Each structure stands twice: as structure tokens, then as C-alpha cells.
Amino acid sequence: MSKALVTTLTTLAGVVLTAPASAVEPPRPAAPVADEDWGAESSPLMHPARAVRYWTAGKQAKASTAELPEIRLQPVMGAGRRSVPTSKRITPGGDANGYARVRRPYTGAATSRITGRLFYVNASGRDDSCSASVVRSAAELLVVTAAHCVYGVPPGSATGQWHTNFAFVPAYDGRADTVRQREPYGRWGARRAWKPDGYTGLSGGDWNSPYDIALIEVGKKNDRTLQDAVGAFTPMLNEGGRHTITTTGYPGIAGRTPYDGRDQLWCLGHTEPAGGLMEIGGLQSSGLRATSSGGRMETHNCHLFKGHSGGPWLLKDTHDLVGVLSAGTEDGIEVGYSVATALNAEGYGAIVAHADPRGVYDALSVKAAGPRRAVKRGGTATVTATVTMRGLMSAAQVPVTFTLPEGTSLTSVHGAPCKRTSRQATCTIAAVRPGRPVRLTARVRVGRGAGRSPRVTAHVDSTRLDPSPSDNTSAVRLPTR
Template sequence: MRRHRTAAAILLAVGALLTGGLTATTAAHAAAPDPSPAPAPAPGPAAHQATAAEQLKARTFWTAERMRAAAPLDLRLGVDALKTLKAPEPGAVTTTVAPTAFPQAGGPWNGGGEVVKTSGRLFFTFQGRNSSCSANAVTSQNGSTVMTAGHCVKYQGSWHTNVVFVPAYDNGQAPYGQWTATKTLTTPQWEATEDINQDIGAAVLAPLNGQKLTAVTGAQGIQFNGGYNKQMYAFGFPAVSPYDGSKLIYCSGNSSKDWLFTQDHSLGCNMTGGSSGGPWFTGFDETAGTGLQVSVNSFGYVFLPNRMFGPYFGNEAKALYDRAQAS
């Protein structure tokens, strides 16, 4: 989860969305040759293909010790904004919380169900530093796609390497294996300008022991253009105090649209760095642990502690998902 120091950074990102409109030609001029060049097609999702050598290295790179030591991307970048967050009340994250608690500002998920297997930690190396985010397996044509945040696959001009997904991560253990990414993808808006409204990423994973990911973990449904102001459940593996990245944490509540600078969803939640990329669900069934994924943990404002924001899954997210699942 990225924390923004000032509103100016958000305004710059939003400003990047402003583009000129196209002017329609009249019927009288339709037959005449148009000297202006045809408008370029909208850019498609950006992707990075891991080489065979990179995949081989990633398969053996992540030992239990390295996974435990991997720091959240936020912390590794030296962002000190998280230090300004107000600490939760004593016991807020250490006390066992019933999964039926709604709203829930942050606590361990003890309800079981599919979400335990579909959610996991995403480990990677960013500019020589071992880091982590969160991710979730979704239904897909290739049976091998996970959704995450854009900055969890590419940041500051660099695609992450040694990318693996560990579903149901448990304090250094990988009960369902470590799944190596063959391809990582993000939206063209995040690729070009790190537009926070499109901080969405995906990874396509190689088969493991002859099986595809979702045949082992199951998969969550995914929804696009589903609207705002819904009951939401957010999951992730936050690893900045008071959390340590060892367990699946969740928040729940009534979401709203960001009233400040973005088009993102907003949810009361005290998850910290490392939760980035974790799924947001609508229509979530606590008993089955299933829902429709409509966003990912993305960022928070320094001046609004204990509040999480996640990008709206619109047409851009749909294009990204379509390319990933067809890979």
C-alpha cells in the first residue's frame, strides 16, 4: 500500500487523465481526403515476459528465510509516511476477531473458505531489494491469473524480477506451493505515468507439478464497472507494524468513492504496507469465503490514517484482465 505525502502528487496523476476530444467531420467533408493522421489506437496493457532463465532463478530463489525477511515495497523505498499513522487501540489486531464482525477496521481472517487459498503474498525483487505485496487468484481462461496492484509488478520504470505467488502464505510456509510468474502486466496508464487511478496489475503463473494454479487453489469471480458505494471486504498480508506479514488480514465495511482527488474506492481499514494488491470483494459470502473481486489495495493518504483506497475496475482493468487470461 502506497502512502502519499501530499495532495499534489494525486493532482498530477489526475491531470494526466485530461485529454483533448476528437472532432467529428461533417457529411460535406466526409468524401474529401483528410490530411490529418488517423488517431492512434488506445494503448493496450503493458506486459513483461520473464525469460526462461529468470523463471528458473525465481523457482529456487524464495526460501522461507527470504520470504520472512522480504519487506513491503513501501518500506523498502524509504517512504516514511507509514510512521505517521496513528497506532490502533491495544489489542485491535492481536485479539481473535469473528469473521462476522462488520464493519471491521482490520483483524485476522479466521473464517476459512476459498479466500484463504485464493489470497496470497506476491514476492519479487525490486531494484535489487527483496519485497512483497499481496495478490489473488481469479477465474480465467488460462487458469493461471492473479490480480494485484500495478506498483506490485512495475515501479519507478522497473519491472520486478523473481516474481512468485504464494497462496495461503503462512509465516514462511507455502502450503500450496510457490508459483513462478511467466508474465506480469499493468495498465497503460500506470506504465506511462503511474496514474494512481489505474494502479492495477496482473501476473500469469507457470504450472506447478503439472497443475495450473486455480485447479489447486480455486478462484474468485471478477467484476468490472460494478459501481460505487457497496459493502466491501478487503484482504491482504500487511507487513508493517502492527502487522508482520505472517497471516491473512481483512477489513470490511461500507465503501464510498474517494471524495478528494481520485476515482478510487475508499474503505475504513488499518492494513499497512505489504497489503498492496490484496483483493476487494463485493457480494462476499463469509461462509464460503467467495465474492466478486472489484478492486485491490492501492494507497492511503498520510493525513487520513486508517483508510484504504483501491482503483475502480473499469474498462482499463477489463482490458488488462483479458490480455492476462489469454496469455
């Protein structure tokens, strides 16, 4: 297929479907969000049962697949048409795009049953689909996907509109003979969707942006939550960067097996901060550096296709969710690759604060401890800083700072890579996960001019998601003799 990937938001017919007033459930009371102006927008309330009824087997089979916002690379003179070069394919059994089939049944592994196909009626009235996955939450009802899978700008309109009739089918198998095999956990209709208010859906603006991420709340099924039925990925707060990831989804190109939306495919890749000269929606952009803008990461090992939009990017060894597929290059281009939106504080943090107000996420804390006995002046003491994450989310690249008073100095710090001067060290912990504290150890020399009880401080950085920032700083005094 040589057709360039362009978003469905530019090829839709301007029809909007809305639920009738009688079909909309009354709003439920919710705990207040700490910052109501924190950059998130929600869809109108929807009726889960309506979406469940709408998405019959026939409609699922005929649904199109949402196209990825396109990255148009600068032309390569004399380049042949290929996708991922052989030297860059690292997926066992992977094809020319890096894809390999997931082993059936999809209920057999956590990554494949937590991932599913998301069906919806797009903002122009066409049956469409993306990929999505269940993300850990207090509500146990949240699905994460790309923002362009929930919101779009129909042709002729200057403003965006919400898609409707969302139905999530975990472990969807489009080649199964029976409904029970095709939908082993059933279909879960949506109540509401959220996106960052930085995502407008306008071409040349925020396609392939740090805000192309969304959450959908589904209704319960027989008083059971979605998370209880299939499990969930633990979200990891991160700014993009370098990871080894796996990604699973449902690419859909009509008439091209296994790229027809009926198979679950996966790919293994190495990521790096997204950047470089490219065109987005026909406009040149210098890209957004994930290490500074906190938005995007890319892989050159996987050329992911439309329909895979919103599919999870997971750390290979721990299955922490670090991003969702956001953009890709056109089919067949020599340097085909893919871009994901990271679960950063500005995008994912903003929407989860509204979608799951009872959830505790970035609850980092630090506890400093020192020797019980007095330290002889001219000697050394060991100070530890134990960093803990409470709640539902992991965090990557966590900065921790040791600060020492006059008369003391650092001789060494262990437990994470650090940059240090004589009286301060800034260390970066690769990851902190719930229930798995990380300990840093500093050796402190107590000079002869130190006071009677010098104070050593440890501080861990967190975001506005942290409900108790008072425990981000801890100090210990070193009694001297």
C-alpha cells in the same frame, strides 16, 4: 509507528535484475488481441523455476513489504492520533485499524486460500512483497495485484522498470513450523506481468490512480494450474461506487505483530466513490470520482497497511472481485482510510485482453420477448428483456434501455431501478453474473394510433471486451388488432 507511508519506488537503489537469455522461455503462440493498441504493456518473459528457486524460506522471512502510495490529507486542527474511530469499525473482533486475524489454517476457507503473498525483487534489487489473489481466467494461471507491485521508477531514473523474480504463495502462513504448512500449495513462479500503459510509476502522477492494477501469469506445477489448485475469484467489471466488501492481505511493519507480514489479516468495510481534496506524492489533487472516471473506491472502515498492496476487495456476500488495494493514509492519522482501484474496462479490461486473449469476459447479451397473441389497440402488453452474461466475468451497474415507437407508451418497468419517459426507460441492473440471467419486465400501452406491428427495442451496454456486440440489442414486434 508514526512514519508516513511513502512508496518504495522512491526509496530504492537503482539496480535492475534481468533473467539471462538462457533462462527465458521462448514465447508461446497466442490468439491475437482484437485491439493491439488497447493500453497494455507486458514485462519481458521470465522463468518460473528461477523464481521458485530464488525464494527460499530465508528470503521470504527477510523480504520487506511494498509501501502503499500515500494519501496526505489536509491537516485537521486539534485532531488526536488514531486510525479508524470506534464508531466506524465493523469487522468482528477488529482492532483500531479495522483488521482481524484470519482463522488458521488458511486452507480452510476459499477467500484465504485464493489470497496469498507475492514475493519479488523490485526494480532496485531489493527483496519485496505485496498481497495478491488468483483471478478467474481461461488460462487458469493469472494472479491479480497492484501495478506498483510489478513496476517502479528507481531513484535517479526518469523511466519505470519491471520488478522481477515474482513468486506467488497462496495461503502463505509465515508462522508455520514447516515448509509444507507455510506454503500449503507451494510457490508459483511467474512467466510474465501486465500493467495498463496509463501506469508509469511516477510520483504525483499515477500512484493512487485508476490504472494501479496488474496481472501476473504463473507457470504450471506438475501439469496442474493454479486455479485448479486453489480456486479463483470471479472478476466483476465495475466503476467503483458503493459496496460492502471484505479484503484480505499481508500487512508488514517490521517488529509489529500481527503487522509483520507473517499473518493473513482481513477487514470488513463499506465503500464509496473516492474523491475529495488530498495530496498525492506531494501534489494537490481534487481526486478522481469513481462514478465518472471509473477508477477508484475508498473505505473509511479499514485502514490498510503496506504489504497489503494489491490485496483483493471482494463483495461480502458473493465474493466477486471488485478491486485491489492501491493507496492509503499514513499510520496513526485521525481519519485513516484506504483506496482501491476498481476492475474497470480501461485498466483491468485492457490488461486481461492481452494476458488472457482466449478468455471471454464482458459478453453481455439481451433477448426481448413479447405476447404471442395480438394486442387490442387501447390495451397493454408485457415485454420482457432477459440480460445474460457469458464467459468469465460479472458486471456491476449494467445499463439496459427500452425504446418504444410512436403510438405506444410505457406504464411501468420492473426488475431494476429505472428512469423513464413515456417512450423510453433506462434501467440499471445491480449485477449480472455468468449463468444467472436477469429479467426486466415492461408494461406497454398500445394506443389506438399505433401501427399494425409496433417494434419495441431493448439494448444492453457493454465494453470492447465483448466479442459479439451484435447481441447487445434485441427487438420484439407487437401484433395489434
